[in-house]
Each structure stands twice: as structure tokens, then as C-alpha cells.
Amino acid sequence: MRGKRLVNWLAALFASVLGCIALAAPAKAEDGYGLWLRYAPPEGEAKAELSRHPIVLATNSQQDNPTIAVAMAELERGLESLSGLDVDRRASVPTSSLSDVTLISLQCDHPQIAGGGAFSLNSSSSKVSILASEPIGCLYGAFALLRSLSEGEPLDSIAYSSAPAMPLRMLNHWDNPDGHVERGYAGRSIFDWWHLPERLDQRMIDYARANASIGINGVVVNNVNARAFMLEQRYIAKYKRLADAWRPFGIRLYVSARFSAPQDIGGLNTSDPLDPAVRAWWKAKADEFYRAVPDFGGFLVKANSEGQPGPQDFGRTHADGANMLAEAVGNRGTVIWRAFVYSEEDETDRAKQAYAEFVPLDGQFADNVIIQVKNGPIDFQPREPYHPMFGAMPNTNLMLEAQITKEYLGFASHLAFLAPMWEEVLDEQTGRAGTVAEVVSPVGMAGVANTGSDRNWTGSHFDQANWYAFGRLAWDPDLSSEHIAREWASQTFTRDPQANDAIVAMMMRSREAVVSYMTPLGLAHLMDTGHHYGPAPWVCDLARPEWNPCYYHRADAEGIGFDRTVHGSDALSQYPDEIAERWDDPATIDPRFLLWFHHVAWDAKLSSGETLWEALVAEYDRGVEEVDAMARQWAELSDAIDPQRFRAVSESLEIQCKEARWWRDASIAYWQSINGLPVPNGARQPAETIEAYQSRSFPEAPGQ
Amino acid sequence: MRGKRLVNWLAALFASVLGCIALAAPAKAEDGYGLWLRYAPPEGEAKAELSRHPIVLATNSQQDNPTIAVAMAELERGLESLSGLDVDRRASVPTSSLSDVTLISLQCDHPQIAGGGAFSLNSSSSKVSILASEPIGCLYGAFALLRSLSEGEPLDSIAYSSAPAMPLRMLNHWDNPDGHVERGYAGRSIFDWWHLPERLDQRMIDYARANASIGINGVVVNNVNARAFMLEQRYIAKYKRLADAWRPFGIRLYVSARFSAPQDIGGLNTSDPLDPAVRAWWKAKADEFYRAVPDFGGFLVKANSEGQPGPQDFGRTHADGANMLAEAVGNRGTVIWRAFVYSEEDETDRAKQAYAEFVPLDGQFADNVIIQVKNGPIDFQPREPYHPMFGAMPNTNLMLEAQITKEYLGFASHLAFLAPMWEEVLDEQTGRAGTVAEVVSPVGMAGVANTGSDRNWTGSHFDQANWYAFGRLAWDPDLSSEHIAREWASQTFTRDPQANDAIVAMMMRSREAVVSYMTPLGLAHLMDTGHHYGPAPWVCDLARPEWNPCYYHRADAEGIGFDRTVHGSDALSQYPDEIAERWDDPATIDPRFLLWFHHVAWDAKLSSGETLWEALVAEYDRGVEEVDAMARQWAELSDAIDPQRFRAVSESLEIQCKEARWWRDASIAYWQSINGLPVPNGARQPAETIEAYQSRSFPEAPGQ
Known part of the structure; x- marks a missing residue:
């Protein structure tokens, strides 16, 4: 059952479901608020x-x-x-x-x-x-x-x-004080700063319960793009109320700090980390926090990245900045410093910049500083090779930053179980210090949260699984994705073995499906501008080169892909020799990373015998087929799942079926406008013209 | 029990409640989602x-x-x-x-x-x-x-x-397509435009149930400050899904239309309502709506007000604009045209402008045009005299616009039951055509909704009562506020007669308390800029005169109040003679409207024997005392109310106790800075200096 037929069949299904069930308004509707803690009686x-x-x-x-x-x-x-x-x-x-x-x-x-x-x-x-x-x-x-x-x-x-494998198992909330969540797809922020400290929403208790149930023990409550006023005394009173409520659940509260706060709210004329007045200001500020919250976790800082202030504004290094804050916090807590940096002036390959800035500082960071490194060198794409910083800073505390919210994997609209993605990076051999899991286990993992005010917390029922899986992997990175999926599904949906198998199978194929229909064969960063939703590989006119999809795919009449070998940006040289050598050759590199590291001719023969163009189109088609298969699997579960959640997931899958085709068709239409090639034998023509895809706009997209 | 003692006592109470109950996480917690439709078993x-x-x-x-x-x-x-x-x-x-x-x-x-x-x-x-x-x-x-x-x-x-008294009982949602709700204090919009039409949130069914249960039969789904793209075909598909879901519940869907849409999205170079191409565009647009939604209700328009486009941009009248749309809609639906207009150029008393613009057009509007008039001539203040347009346009369909969301009455933080406010205006004798209720009964009532994505729908449990009361009054404006309060409380909280009495008593005193501590004796529009929260009578530097609190209170060394008699703006002349004569004399006017119509000397003796200054301070104190009394009444209900909602309301009342004092103290401190008078005998000095109150800021205030 493909394409239009599938959609019609789903539509008919929904109409009947809606008619019979939704309107009947079952008294014991499952709305998802209970997460995996439903404690449904066995039978x-x-x-x-x-x-x-x-x-x-x-x-x-x-x-x-x-x-x-x-x-x-x-x-x-x-x-x-x-x-x-x-x-x-x-x-x-x-x-x-x-x-x-x-x-x-x-x-x-x-x-x-x-x-x-x-x-x-x-x-x-x-x-x-x-x-x-x-x-x-x-x-x-x-x-x-x-x-x-x-x-x-x-x-x-x-x-x-x-026993937990890692000491720090943490969520990072990109929640703004006005309730907007940057890259949030589940409603407003769960943090009600407006009514705190007097009013403590019951959600704050239920949130702590959910976190404790999966071993999460640290929460950064505000966006890394931080507002300085959130360091003011009136906010500290709010943190105190939260921290008091969370303490019984073993959760420590952390705050994102704006590096220029001494100027923004402190009345100083500099935020130079070596300036004595600045150091004194932060020390006093930290003391103020610890007076209210004795187990305050510490500060998270995004510095000198995407326009945020940082020590480089004063000619100082990341180490100067982090160590200054570490001294203010002292042995009471931790400073977490993000390695996600790319400069507005640096013209070198964006994938190289974090490594280039941080690795030379290895050994210079204070003991209570943690450098937080994203799983890959760009930005939470559906697939990236592991970040070369892992293993390259043996004398620095490194923790992994994963993104639970699906900024680049279809928001809360598409089903994509992320544990296989995290497992992929955790299991990667760094060639220097064991696996990524072994590198970060002495420190911890942070996940960018996907929670919001929606009744089901995460915007879709299946996105609860990503919150769950993040916590479980941080507790034990040796757990398999499939094991986690099974645990989650049996607690969340049903213990029925057949239904459980089907749900687990859907989950296990879901992320790879997204890779296939969005960014196959190592492509990345092809999404539309601003909101980051939908395909826009054609965008090439943004002010900074690395904001443009064309910067990443580099498609031209001859071929496609970013040459990161020594003939190109040489980002490969940041990896250990053994890995770099394997990846240096298009014949030996894992094809999943092919176009990440190589510019390949459209007609180049791959080891499969297909040309690159044939393989690329086949991959898009595989993605679409996988989503259709997921929808079919789900449709067969109508008897096993409560009607409210069954309909909600069915309708999301309807969106995903439609949008997988959108990604495939818009991408292929664009590549055709570059390479002039017909679609390979047997493949379907894009449904619309490239101009039609380019003209789409949807200003209501969430999370910007 | 006053002031600090009360707060401490509440704080101790909360601590114990939190310790014993919230952490114990009761299995059958009441989170308010069920509204008044809990159907709790009797005993x-x-x-x-x-x-x-x-x-x-x-x-x-x-x-x-x-x-x-x-x-x-x-x-x-x-x-x-x-x-x-x-x-x-x-x-x-x-x-x-x-x-x-x-x-x-x-x-x-x-x-x-x-x-x-x-x-x-x-x-x-x-x-x-x-x-x-x-x-x-x-x-x-x-x-x-x-x-x-x-x-x-x-x-x-x-x-x-x-049988319903009015044919149209309608909610207006000021919800933007990106999920932000203008003047919304209950989370994000309940409308998930992003996922519609494929995904229909169960909330959309539960919302329709709740509305039908109180007789609401029309819903305008988007903000009167409308985005033109919400008239595009892809949105019409979303409306169709909603309308199909709501039709069984007797609810017709309406859309706010931007008057300049022919230019914004239609490719025309004018939106002149008399231009044939513009007329044809709207006719085609209406046809497009009716093909998808055969019972589409029609359009709501905010025109030539606060920067919105309108027919006056083309030298035409409100009647020209409304009638053009009415022709496009035809006998299939209705055009609702808002009378809330004030011009950026008009220097006359803002309270006079709507009447001045609309009354001369009486009789010129098409039969399927309704003019929607706010309850008072300014803007949903805690108390206003009734709008003089009621009764003044006998040949025009007038409907009442009330604000359920509490933009000016403490957001969702303060308890204020609004039925007494609406009852007050509905019962008002217009002196020309019976009561306001009689004027609008042939047409209907619209309420600006207070719903959002919060678990309890309205941001606080007691704000559900305002949604409920609006529907009940639109069904039957002869119902008493107290009757409605009792109905609501017994369905929502408890049937226990004593507890019910206490809840009703709290509700019935609540709005008058807000008037007393915010805007006593006919004062209005004293709130802070932008977010409209908290006291700021000192603001006097905004670009337009009528944006400033000082425009409304006109306090000077001699006295306070807006002279709207013939010696001032003469707004009184818009009222029928009988009313105008009574209100013209400070000795015979209802003291609740005194400073709305009169500039009164601080030392003027009122009929009570007090000076104005003494009466004003006493009124502030009465407001504070009333809130304390509400908190005491609630505290005694701990055995009668489920713990989750008991704690939520208790904590809100703690905020209100604190903020009633803030309003009182900041206002008195400011009046003192103008009149140089000491606080009257026995009254408490403001707790802080006027400068301290002026320096407060809270950028996280919701709903802007």
C-alpha cells in the first residue's frame, strides 16, 4: 500500500475512529500525562x-x-x-x-x-x-x-x-523566562516563572518523579541563550522553591548563566574574567545562590557562540572564562561549558571549529569544569559522525550533549526513536580512549529536553520514549536501544507480547527512516531556514556561508558532498589516523558517512553497483517505504491500544507519511535541477515542481 | 489576621500541605482538566x-x-x-x-x-x-x-x-497562529494549527463538550489582530477539520479576517471595499470557505483600531467595509464588526470615540452585520460605566463583548469572579431601549476566551468559573451571579453545603475586592505598560496620550479624576439625559463611577462624611482586607477540597494577598507624591518608597 492509497486508507480509518470513539468520549481516556508511570494493572x-x-x-x-x-x-x-x-x-x-x-x-x-x-x-x-x-x-x-x-x-x-554508569545524568532545558521554549514542540515551558516562588505547579512534582524514575539527577532550568536577569535575587527565590521540591527526588538544579551578566545586571563596565571586580561579582553571585540552594548544581555557559558573549570578547580563552566561574562556585558545584562554538568570522569548515578551539586547551580547565560536547561536530543532525573531541582531550572532563527534542528530526510530528542514534555514538571507538561511552562515563550525559505544557509532556506519545531512553542510557550506556524500547513500550502502551513486538519494531526502524528521507548517505543540514522544518536544500543566500544548506551539500553538475579530506577542509585530520584512513577512501568509508566527507560524482559507481544518483534516490524511497510500514504496523494495533492514543499516533503517522514524501520529492526535484538527470528506472517522479516546493511557507512553525 | 501574619500562616500551611500531600502524589489527583464536567459521584x-x-x-x-x-x-x-x-x-x-x-x-x-x-x-x-x-x-x-x-x-x-435568551453565544479567541495567545494566561493556544488538519487534539473535542454544556454555539478561532495568511486555502482545510469535529456539539466556527487581505495575500493593490476587484476577491474567498465548511459562521473584523487596516484607509466608512463583507458572506453567515476603535490621531477623549464613529451610522449596516460593543467605553477595566452605544443604535444589531480572560484583573494569578461585573452591565438601564441585556438579547454576547494549554484550561481553577459564567449568562442573562457561582462550585469542587457556601461567598466578594485595590471610586487604566500587570499610575511618558495612566487619573495637587462633564470632555452627553443628569453631579452619581466622570478635590467631603482622600485609602484597605478574608475562607476548606486543587488555590491566594498590598501601597505612595498628604488616621504607610515600586520590572509577564 503506497502513497495516495495509504493516505486514503488512513483517512477512512480515522473517520471511523473519530466517529465511533472520540465523540463517545471514553471516561477513562489515556491522555499520556502518566508517561511510563501508568502502573496499569496486569491481566x-x-x-x-x-x-x-x-x-x-x-x-x-x-x-x-x-x-x-x-x-x-x-x-x-x-x-x-x-x-x-x-x-x-x-x-x-x-x-x-x-x-x-x-x-x-x-x-x-x-x-x-x-x-x-x-x-x-x-x-x-x-x-x-x-x-x-x-x-x-x-x-x-x-x-x-x-x-x-x-x-x-x-x-x-x-x-x-x-548502579549508574555516570555521575551526572542531566537535562538541559532551552526554556525562556517568558514560557517560550527554543526548539520546543510540546507547548509552553513547564516552568512557571511568573507564579514562582508562591505557586508550585503539580507538574514540577510529576516532572521530578518522571526524572527520578529513569535516574536523571540534574536539571538546567533555562536556555543556554540565557537572559542575565535570571541571575537576579528574585529568580533565586524561584529556584529555591523548585530545588526544595526536587531535592527529595535526588535532582539538583543548575542555571544557564549569561557571561556578560556583570555588565548586564551587575553595574560593572566589563565582564573580563581576569578582572578582579568581575571575579568578585561572580563569587558574590554564587554565594547568593548557595545561601538559598545549598545543593545548587552550578552554571551552564554558552560562550562565544552564535552571538553569545564570552571570554574571547575580552581577549581571554574558554579556559579563562570557565575557570573564573569554577572558582566562584568552588567545591560546591560545577561549571559546564559548552563546546558548541562557531564563530561569525571564522571561514574554516564549521565542523572543525570546536575541536580547533578546545583541544589546545586540554589540561587547562579546573577540576570542577565540564566541557559539554555534542554527539557530532555540526549540530544534532539526523546522522553525524561522532565528534572528534571525544578521546582528544584526555586531561579534561568531557560530557556528551544529546538533543532529545527533535529540532532536525521532524519536531513532534514525526516518529523517530533516538536511542539508536545515541547508541551509535556511544558505541563508537574513538581510537584513543575507548568508546565515546567510556570517554564520558566518568563525567556524564546531558540531553536537551523535549518537555512542554502539552498534556502528554512531549508533543507526541512516542516522543516520551526519547526522554525515557536518554535517562536509561545515561544510567547504563550498555543497554541496547531495543531493550529500552521494549521496557518503555510495555510500561507506556501494552504488555501484550505481539503488540509490544510491533511497537518495538516501529521504534527501531524509525530513526533510520528519517535519515533516509531527510539526509541520506551522510548529507546534513538541508532543512529550511529559521524554524528548521522541511526540506530546503536550495537555500544559498543567507548572510553567513555556514547557515546555508548549499554550504553543506555542495551539489554541482558533477557531484554532491562536502570534501573533508586533505583535498578539502581536512576535517578528517581531527580524527585518529586509523579512523581517518578508513574514512578517507570512498570505497572503505561507511556509506552512511559518505557525503559528509566526500564530494562524489553523480555517476560514480558505489560498491553496491549502483551509481551514487541511483543509490541516493533508492535511499529516499527506502525512507518513505519505512514510514508507510510503520503506519501499517500501527494500524494493526487498534485493538491493543486505548482509542485516544491510538488516534493521536495514527494521525501523526499520517503527517509523517505525507511529509516523508515531501522531503523525498523536494530533495530529488532540487538535485535534478542541479544534475539534469532523470529519476532512475522505476522511481517515481517528484509530485510537484521544484518551484512549488520552494514556494511553501508556514509561519506558524513552532520552536523558533 | 493581617499582612505579614497572614502570609506566614499561609506559608506554614503550604509547607505542611506540600510535605504531606503533594509528595505523596495521590493516585486520584484532581488536576482541573475535567472542568465542571467531573460528574463526581454524590454521597x-x-x-x-x-x-x-x-x-x-x-x-x-x-x-x-x-x-x-x-x-x-x-x-x-x-x-x-x-x-x-x-x-x-x-x-x-x-x-x-x-x-x-x-x-x-x-x-x-x-x-x-x-x-x-x-x-x-x-x-x-x-x-x-x-x-x-x-x-x-x-x-x-x-x-x-x-x-x-x-x-x-x-x-x-x-x-x-x-431556552436560550440570545441566538449567538460566542467565544472570541485572541490566539495567534504560532500558539501565542494575546492576553492569554493559561499557556499556549489550544489550537494546534501546526498539526491540523491531520492531527485533531482530543482537547478540541473536550473543548466542544465544555462549550456545549453551557450553551456556547460560536467560536472565533483567531486573534482580532489577524494575520492575513489565516485566510489561505491551507488554513481553510484546518478549519474544516475543526468545524466537522464541532458540528455535533452545535458550534459554528468563525474566523477573524484582516481587512487588507486582498493586498496581503490576494495580489490586489487596494482593499477599498467599494472596488469591484476587492468585492470579487472577498466573494470568492467566502465561497472557498463555504465549500469546505457549509455552516461557516462568518468573519470577525477589527478595523481602523490600534493600527489595524480598515475601510477608513480608503476614505470609506465602517458601514462600507462591513457591508462589503456581508455581501460576500450573503445569507450563509454573519459579519461581526468591532466597535472597539480609537484613532491614533483623534485627540478627543478616548471614551467618546466609538460612539462618535458608530452612532451616526445607525441603520446603514446590512442585516447580517453585527456590531460588537465592549461592556464599557474604554477597555475591560475592573469597573466601567456601561457603553453609551447600548440603546443608541436602535436600527443596528448590537452584541456585547465581554473579556473572560483577566487582562486587567490580575491575569490568572488573582481570584476574580466576573459574573457580577457582567451582571452589572447587563442589568443597566440604558434609558432608551430597556436594559443592556434587552438591547443585546436579540443578537448575542461574545466573550474573549481565557483558555489555554494548561492542564486546568484557564491557568487557575477559579478562572474556569468565568468561562462557565459567561456561557450561562449568554444563555440566560437573568441568572444571578450567585446562582451561577453556586452551580459551578457544586459541580467543580464540592456539594457540601457549608463548603459550597464558603466558596460562593469568596467568589461573590472577589471582583469588588479587585476594583477596590486596583481602581477604586471610578479610577481606571492605572496598570503598567505593555503587559498590563501591576500598578503604574505614574506612567506619563508614552507616545500617545491615551496610553498613559496619567491621562486617565489626571491627579494633581488639587484633586484626581477625569472630568467628563460639560466642563471637561463632555463624554456624559453620550448618555441619555436622565442618566447624564444623575451622573453630572458628584453628589448624586454612584460613587463607584465618581472619578470616571469627575475631577474631585482631595479634600472634598463625600456624602459619607469622609474626604475623598480618606475614602480612597479606605477603599484600598477594604480591597486588601477582602483578599485576606478570601484566603481565610479558603484555608478552612482543606478537608472539603482535594489536596492538589486546594494547594493550587492556596498558593494563588498567597500571591493575591501580596499583590493586593502592592497595588494599594504603590498607588497610595504615588498619590502622596502628588498631593503631599499623609495617610489618613490609622491607615498603614506604604511598605516601600515610590521609587522602589517604580523600579520593579518583570519581563517574564505572560500574554503580551
């Missing part, structure tokens, strides 16, 4: 087992410890929802053995469990114990137990120990 | 009565009629929720009498019931019938029955007939 044997005996929940640990209190409350909530029983909560673990009860007990001061959030779950004969050496381990263990039960695992078989 | 006798017998729901009317289908679905949902029973739904009304069942039956073609949505409810011996002559009457009747049951009325005593 059949699992249900019977869980409900067989009364459930007793008990701990000998301090119940007035706020973290233990939330762990107990979550267990009570989850167990009651899963079992349908009232849980009997005890202030201490019964010493005599209780017969015919299921006993869930917490011990949060167990000396043999590691710290840092580690926990151990053990069960035998209707007794489950959660052991940890600290309250936060108990909370993580409680969520892990509820996850297992939600997946349908029998109580008696639970035996599981876990 | 005790009422519950027993409702659950005594199996419930049979039946109709002989066409079940495939979409409106009857949604009526049946709503009854099923509501009755099941209220009774806890499964409802037995039958395809036809049983002919033999059923014993021991409760039978709810619909007859939607009853010849003796009027049309237009009228219905009749009758009950006897466990049989309740809903009678109407049209499906929409059945739907309204179904909601009325569920409302009665939700209020706790016994099934057997339901006997009630009702």
Missing part, C-alpha cells in the same frame, strides 16, 4: 499473582527522610494501581514472619551496597527487599521494582542490582 | 437514590444523528460516573413499562418544544425524559440533566424547561 496470571495476598509495605529506615518518603509513596501508589489492592503501610518491617502476605521492604542504609544511587532488589517467597546504602538508592530501587512489575515480571523472580 | 442518600435501580438510557430519535450520538454518549458517561453503575443503552425506548429501573429517554423531535436549543426535562417515578424539537435541544437538555444531578438534585424532582 491474567500476573494480575492474580500480584493480588493473591495482601501487600505490606515497610521500612526500618527513617520515614521522615524526604527521599525515603517519596520512595514509600511511589511504591504505595504503584503497588495499589498494579494490584488493585490497598497497600498496608507499616512504620517498621515486621520481625515475625507474616504468612499469606506479600512483603515489600526498604533498607536504605545497607553497608554493602555502593553509593551514588546503586541498589539491589531481591525476592523470595513473596518477600521483596530493596536495598541501598543511601535513600536515593532506595528511590531508584523502588522505581526499578515498579518497572519490573509494570513489565509483567512475576514478583518472585525479581533479582536485580544496578 | 449518602443522593448516591443511594441514583444507584438504586439499573439505569436504562434510550431514545427513539435517530441515533446516527451526530448531535444525538454525542448527547447519548455524554449521558452514558455522566450517568455512569455519577451512579457508579453500567448504563444499559437501548436503541429504542421500551414500550412496556420497566419496573425497578431508572429510565432516561430522549425525544429530539417533539413538536411542542421551541427550536434554537430549547428543551424540557420531566421526571416522574424513576423516568426522566429529555424533550426537544431538534437534536441540539436534546444535547443541551442532556447537559442540563447532568448538571442537576451533579448538583445533587434528586432524580424524581427534575422538572425544568429552558
